[in-house]
Amino acid sequence: MTMTFQIVEQNGNAVVEIPCEEKIAAQVWAMDWAKSKASADEYLIKQDGNDCAKLFHTAGGQWYLMNA
Secondary structure (H helix, E strand, C coil): CCCCEEEEECCCCEEEEECCCCHHHHHHHHHHHHHHHCCCCEEEEEECCEEEEEEEECCCCCEEEEEC
8 A cells, every 4th residue: 555645834735745655765855855945944744644743943953853
């Protein structure tokens, strides 16, 4: 069974579909994406429509990932 991962804004709008089929690979891809393309400070990573992680940017400039 193929899993679908997305990066979603806090308002629920999907930003990008993650081209990975495993959770760890999707999280690594999301961190790389955030470093160069993120325009907000906080996103959710959804797996098959359910929250699986939170991606957030700190005042110090670092991106962090917290599993849901």
